[in-house]
Amino acid sequence: MTRGVAPYLPSGWGWRAMGAGTVAMMTSMASSSELDPLGRDERGGGPCCDRGPGSPAEWVDRHGDALFRYAMLRVRDRDTAEDLVQETFLAALEASSTFRGDSAFRSWLVGTLRHKVVDHYRRHRRGGSIDAAPTDSAFREDGRWVEPPAGWSADPSELAENRDFLAVVRQCLTGVPGRAADAFTLRVLNELPATEVCEVLGVSPGNLWVLLHRARAKMRACLEVRWFSARPGVTSQ
Amino acid sequence: MRSCREIALLTSQSLDRRMTLRERVALRFHILLCAACGRYRMQLLGLEAVLRRGAATLEGPGARDPAGDGLSAERRARIQRQMIGTDEHRSPGGLDAR
Numbered sequence: 001m002t003r004g005v006a007p008y009l010p011s012g013w014g015w016r017a018m019g020a021g022t023v024a025m026m027t028s029m030a031s032s033s034e035l036d037p038l039g040r041d042e043r044g045g046g047p048c049c050d051r052g053p054g055s056p057a058e059w060v061d062r063h064g065d066a067l068f069r070y071a072m073l074r075v076r077d078r079d080t081a082e083d084l085v086q087e088t089f090l091a092a093l094e095a096s097s098t099f100r101g102d103s104a105f106r107s108w109l110v111g112t113l114r115h116k117v118v119d120h121y122r123r124h125r126r127g128g129s130i131d132a133a134p135t136d137s138a139f140r141e142d143g144r145w146v147e148p149p150a151g152w153s154a155d156p157s158e159l160a161e162n163r164d165f166l167a168v169v170r171q172c173l174t175g176v177p178g179r180a181a182d183a184f185t186l187r188v189l190n191e192l193p194a195t196e197v198c199e200v201l202g203v204s205p206g207n208l209w210v211l212l213h214r215a216r217a218k219m220r221a222c223l224e225v226r227w228f229s230a231r232p233g234v235t236s237q
Numbered sequence: 238m239r240s241c242r243e244i245a246l247l248t249s250q251s252l253d254r255r256m257t258l259r260e261r262v263a264l265r266f267h268i269l270l271c272a273a274c275g276r277y278r279m280q281l282l283g284l285e286a287v288l289r290r291g292a293a294t295l296e297g298p299g300a301r302d303p304a305g306d307g308l309s310a311e312r313r314a315r316i317q318r319q320m321i322g323t324d325e326h327r328s329p330g331g332l333d334a335r
Contacts, residue, residue: 056320064316065307073292082312089316136242143240148273149280156283160290169291187253188285189292194253205254213249220280 054102056093063106064089067113074117074185076174084120088113114190121186122200126179130207138217149220152228165227172222176215183208184215239263241274248278252285 054062067088071081091112092105099105140146159165176184179201186197187208198208239247244267247260256264268275308316 057317060308060313060317060320064313068308069306078309082308085308086312086316086319089320093320138245139240139242143242145241145273149276151276152280152283156280157286157290160287161294163294165287166291166294169288188288191289191292209246209250209253212253213246216249216252216281216284217245220277220284223284224280 056089056096059092059105059109060089062102063109067109070110070113071117073170073173074189075120076181080120084113084116087116117190118186118192118200121182125202126182130179130203130210136217138221150224150229152224154228156223168223168227169219172219172226175222176218179203180211180215180218183211184219187212238270239267241267241271244268244271244274245277248274248281252281 064085067085068081071084072078075081075084088109092099092109095108099108138146173181173184182201183197183203186192186200187194192200194205194208198205201208203211244264247256247264250256251260251264264278268278
């Protein structure tokens with residue numbers, strides 16, 4: 001059963017993005033456990049999960065904090081994150097009759113919020129030009145490293161479950177300058193293809209490469225200082 | 238031979254687009270001779286992997302920072318009021334499925 005778009009959704013909300021492609025994408029997301037980061041019950045307790053979405057007020061209690069953290073990581077602004085979560089719940093109200101089971105509902109919420117994050121960036125493009133050849137303090141004038149990357153004894157790919165490490169990752173992300181952080185968020189955290197990131201942010205591919213390069217370099221350097229060389233027992237090779 | 242500065246930019250791009258043959262060769266060749274850029278590349282690859290996988294965990298409960306733990310009580314209440322209000326408004330029209 002399909003319903004029309006909610007007449008009471010905030011104006012300016014970009015439902016134009018919700019074409020058939022979006023729906024297909026969200027359907028495929030629902031089957032991907034990797035993209036269902038919130039697939040755990042925060043308040044419920046007990047092994048049950050598919051007891052249905054419950055009442056709208058319960059939705060907020062059950063999923064609100066996790067959705068907020070999802071948005072907060074990606075927009076880095078409390079008010080904006082809360083607005084996006086609010087819009088997501090209102091959209092859920094409109095589609096509520098289509099949900100079967102709580103975990104599918106979660107997936108739907110996350111998928112919808114994910115699109116709202118992208119739309120947020122599309123609606124709030126930053127102006128100004130991007131310096132394509134910035135002075136990069138990591139390198140000398142002749143293009144050599146000022147301080148070559150140190151060896152890391154831990155393999156970062158083994159740290160995906162380490163909450164302490166991930167907390168440091170979040171802190172480091174806040175240190176990445178605005179537009180580079182936006183590009184990094186859409187490309188790496190939201191896993192959009194590079195061409196789509198260019199379209200959303202309104203930047204050329206050349207500019208995107210520079211932004212992503214800056215973000216990764218900054219993240220790498222931050223994590224080196226705050227994790228890989230700060231840990232006792234971890235030595236440079 | 239390209240400089241380390243150029244190779245760092247190219248390394249990042251290799252995560253986002255297909256490299257040309259010339260670029261792949263330049264990257265490989267440089268890394269063969271330059272341990273620092275080789276480490277840089279491995280670290281970027283590792284971070285990319287952990288962030289893509291960890292993006293699921295990053296917003297999980299417990300991954301806290303001062304501003305990131307949850308909705309404010311005020312906002313939670315506002316959303317709930319708004320949703321219940323909308324619900325009541327809609328029910329008389331027979332649109333409510335429950």
